Amino acid sequence: MQADQILVQLNEQQxxxxxxxxxxxxxxxxxxxxxxxxxxxxxxxxxxxxQIPPQNIFAVTFTxxxxxxxxxxxxxxxxxxxxxxxxxxFHGIAHRFLRLHWSDAGLDQNFQILDADDQLRQIKKIIKExxxxxxxxxxxxxxWFINSQKDLGLRPDKSKGKKGxxxxxxxxxxxxxxxxxxxxxxxxxxxxxxxxxLKNNEPLLEHYQNRFENILVDEFQDTNEIQYQxxxxxxxxxxxxxxxxDDDQSIYRWRGANPDSMPRFRNDFLEPRSIKLEQNYRxxxxxxxxxxxxxxxxxxxxxxxxxxxxxxxxLIKLHQNFDEYEEASNIIETIESKSGKLKLSDIAILYRSxxxxxxxEEALIRRAIPYRxxxxxxxxxxxxxxxxxxxxxxxxxVADDIAFERACSVPPKGIGAQTMNKxxxxxxxxxxxxxxxxxxxxxxxxxxxxxxxxxxxxxxxLNETKNLVSNQTLEKQFEIVIEQxxxxxxxxxxxxxxxxxxxxxxxxxxxxxxGFRQPFEDDDLSxxxxxxxxAALESGENQASEWQESVQLMTMHSAxxxxxxxxxxxGMEDGLFPHTRSQLDPGGLEEERRxxxxxxxxxxxxxxxxxSSQRMLHGSMISSQPSRFLYEIPNELIDDLSTEGLKPMxxxxxxxxxxxxxxxxxxxxxxxxxVVIAVEGDGDNKRVxxxxxxxGLKWLVLGYANLKIM
DNA sequence: ATTGTGAAGGTTTTT
DNA sequence: CCTTCACAAT
Numbered sequence: 001m002q003a004d005q006i007l008v009q010l011n012e013q014q015x016x017x018x019x020x021x022x023x024x025x026x027x028x029x030x031x032x033x034x035x036x037x038x039x040x041x042x043x044x045x046x047x048x049x050x051q052i053p054p055q056n057i058f059a060v061t062f063t064x065x066x067x068x069x070x071x072x073x074x075x076x077x078x079x080x081x082x083x084x085x086x087x088x089x090f091h092g093i094a095h096r097f098l099r100l101h102w103s104d105a106g107l108d109q110n111f112q113i114l115d116a117d118d119q120l121r122q123i124k125k126i127i128k129e130x131x132x133x134x135x136x137x138x139x140x141x142x143x144w145f146i147n148s149q150k151d152l153g154l155r156p157d158k159s160k161g162k163k164g165x166x167x168x169x170x171x172x173x174x175x176x177x178x179x180x181x182x183x184x185x186x187x188x189x190x191x192x193x194x195x196x197x198l199k200n201n202e203p204l205l206e207h208y209q210n211r212f213e214n215i216l217v218d219e220f221q222d223t224n225e226i227q228y229q230x231x232x233x234x235x236x237x238x239x240x241x242x243x244x245x246d247d248d249q250s251i252y253r254w255r256g257a258n259p260d261s262m263p264r265f266r267n268d269f270l271e272p273r274s275i276k277l278e279q280n281y282r283x284x285x286x287x288x289x290x291x292x293x294x295x296x297x298x299x300x301x302x303x304x305x306x307x308x309x310x311x312x313x314x315l316i317k318l319h320q321n322f323d324e325y326e327e328a329s330n331i332i333e334t335i336e337s338k339s340g341k342l343k344l345s346d347i348a349i350l351y352r353s354x355x356x357x358x359x360x361e362e363a364l365i366r367r368a369i370p371y372r373x374x375x376x377x378x379x380x381x382x383x384x385x386x387x388x389x390x391x392x393x394x395x396x397x398v399a400d401d402i403a404f405e406r407a408c409s410v411p412p413k414g415i416g417a418q419t420m421n422k423x424x425x426x427x428x429x430x431x432x433x434x435x436x437x438x439x440x441x442x443x444x445x446x447x448x449x450x451x452x453x454x455x456x457x458x459x460x461x462l463n464e465t466k467n468l469v470s471n472q473t474l475e476k477q478f479e480i481v482i483e484q485x486x487x488x489x490x491x492x493x494x495x496x497x498x499x500x501x502x503x504x505x506x507x508x509x510x511x512x513x514x515g516f517r518q519p520f521e522d523d524d525l526s527x528x529x530x531x532x533x534x535a536a537l538e539s540g541e542n543q544a545s546e547w548q549e550s551v552q553l554m555t556m557h558s559a560x561x562x563x564x565x566x567x568x569x570x571g572m573e574d575g576l577f578p579h580t581r582s583q584l585d586p587g588g589l590e591e592e593r594r595x596x597x598x599x600x601x602x603x604x605x606x607x608x609x610x611x612s613s614q615r616m617l618h619g620s621m622i623s624s625q626p627s628r629f630l631y632e633i634p635n636e637l638i639d640d641l642s643t644e645g646l647k648p649m650x651x652x653x654x655x656x657x658x659x660x661x662x663x664x665x666x667x668x669x670x671x672x673x674x675v676v677i678a679v680e681g682d683g684d685n686k687r688v689x690x691x692x693x694x695x696g697l698k699w700l701v702l703g704y705a706n707l708k709i710m
Numbered sequence: 711a712t713t714g715t716g717a718a719g720g721t722t723t724t725t
Numbered sequence: 726c727c728t729t730c731a732c733a734a735t
Contacts (some may be wrong), residue, residue, distance in 0.1 A: 062725075063724085063725080089723075089725065091725045092725085115725095116724085116725085140720090187724090187725050188725095190725085191725095251723075252723080252724075254722080254723065254724095255723080255724065255725080352722070352723075353721095353723070354721050354722080355721085355722090355726090356721085375723095375724080378724095410714090412711075412712060414711070414712095415711090416711045416712075417711085418711080419711090447711085450711085451711095454711095512723090517729090537725070540724095544714090555722085555723065555724095556723080557723045557724070558723090558724085576722095577722095578725080579722055580722095581721090581722060581723095582722080582723090591723095595723080616726070617721085617726080618720075618721055618726050618727080619726035619727080620726080
């Protein structure tokens with residue numbers, strides 16, 4: 001591999017970045033300006049030209065998709081798979097570190113990762129045990145609080161619980177205790193523990209600082225505090241950090257991403273060299289102009305001027321629809337009209353929230369168009385898959401209490417809540433895992449006869465499974481465990497509508513095992529352990545279905561980093577996008593606008609934007625106005641396909657009363673730019689949502705009434 | 711102990 | 726609208 005081969009396809013700025021020899025580099029890279037390409041070529045440059053051993057490279061991104069893409073492209077350019085590099089998501093890398101240094105990190109060797117669902121469950125449990133009222137301590141809010149503290153790097157003792165949140169601290173502490181006792185690590189903990197372990201262990205830190213002389217970070221604008229500190233720590237004074245990002249594409253502020261990460265880098269890191277990538281290679285002029293025009297409404301951006309050499313291309317098509325069903329069929333109609341000219345996989349349908357996919361999916365199914373949904377339900381988050389995983393986990397570690405409890409209850413095997421409580425109490429008192437506690441309770445015959453019998457049978461099955469599984473291939477192991485779990489006969493028996501799908505999902509696990517390639521860095525783990533570790537951190541999208549020829553459906557968030565010749569943006573309505581929830585805090589709207597910028601710049605050539613006049617939301621119809629972002633696109637770039645055209649931007653005023661209500665006003669509270677109103681009616685206490693256009697207001701009205709919706 | 715029912719509650723984005 | 730939870734009936 002020669003230097004010029006790596007540089008041949010790069011423009012001047014890209015080359016400058018790739019070959020940079022200074023200490024720290026910040027690349028401000030606009031959408032479609034070859035960000036990933038620069039990173040990939042930089043890594044290849046380091047290995048092939050600078051002769052840096054791959055194990056001295058630490059490259060981190062935010063999504064599994066991006067990480068995979070990066071490592072496969074590096075291999076492609078080098079012509080071989082370079083081993084020893086640490087390349088992955090922050091969470092993936094932290095996890096790997098903790099698996100290697102579990103002892104230094106103060107963990108048991110077989111610690112388990114708590115996913116979002118499990119975490120919420122545990123927190124609910126704590127709230128209950130502390131006999132707090134769930135309404136005063138909403139589990140989701142507590143979870144959010146805990147996670148945000150961890151993102152900031154704060155333990156309960158350091159955490160201050162801002163005004164109104166002081167009483168959450170106790171729960172945070174209790175949750176931590178529970179996690180420690182049960183050897184559980186949640187997503188936030190992965191990062192925090194990684195950081196703390198390095199920070200507090202001089203020799204370890206020195207080792208990794210020396211080892212990783214080259215640190216590369218993608219999507220730097222989305223780093224949160226703890227991630228930023230991790231990068232700073234590992235870089236140390238000797239390392240070189242090469243970071244790439246675009247402040248205009250920062251869309252994870254709600255997850256703790258610090259919008260100042262980019263400017264901050266310039267102050268915190270030694271002699272940073274700044275390189276701008278401003279030429280967009282992806283989109284037509286029209287698309288880019290629209291995107292630039294939208295984002296120009298944000299304040300405090302880094303100076304950047306994105307331009308393109310491409311032709312103007314087609315106008316942006318705008319489609320008004322009556323409701324989301326019409327919207328979906330219009331999209332599908334357009335797709336059909338393009339058939340033959342485009343591959344289906346060149347088409348993406350983007351939306352703000354996962355819930356929007358359902359109606360579109362139904363329409364696609366009706367027309368027999370293959371599609372694929374990213375995100376949303378994660379394969380490994382499905383209940384039946386987690387059930388099966390619980391059995392798999394138990395074969396690796398009987399002390400896995402979460403798995404133990406889960407496996408006890410599904411399929412039902414005569415061990416109910418009563419028995420489980422006794423086991424748990426005993427386990428807690430004696431400091432045992434549930435498995436050991438069960439065993440002792442059996443010996444001491446303290447449980448009811450029937451329960452004891454069931455428990456004996458269950459433990460026997462577990463041990464038998466463990467034996468059967470040893471020395472088998474991964475695939476075979478899965479088959480055995482699934483067989484032993486009797487989950488499939490149980491589901492067959494139930495004969496509910498979803499049974500067949502659930503069974504398919506469980507069987508899909510076997511396929512996943514078949515296709516699983518253990519990463520070389522996991523060679524100290526058994527294949528099963530490796531698989532399970534990855535299952536917790538990945539959505540399982542690569543297994544769920546093949547790429548094949550299909551239309552791609554995903555949220556705008558998931559679309560970041562991807563590009564498509566034809567893009568649909570659906571549900572372009574105020575309240576949905578920008579989302580109502582985002583309008584409550586000041587930075588929220590700007591973040592939504594960046595998301596809009598991301599969505600628009602996914603398109604290489606054709607862009608269809610649609611909105612509906614009304615839409616079903618949580619069971620009732622609401623009417624809605626076109627998104628304010630539509631008015632930020634210059635008119636001459638838009639080809640309006642609807643008969644009426646885009647109405648002038650509706651006035652947005654504060655609510656000031658209840659004129660025009662069809663019922664008696666009983667309650668009324670401000671809700672961002674709308675207002676929440678409860679209306680009393682004499683009918684069947686049905687929840688309705690009406691838009692008060694008649695009052696000239698953009699109001700969202702929620703209430704209880706027997707109103708009829710026109 | 712398990713299963714079925716109905717009421718209540720919550721509604722964004724992800725590792 | 727969908728999910729979750731509590732409680733009653735088996």
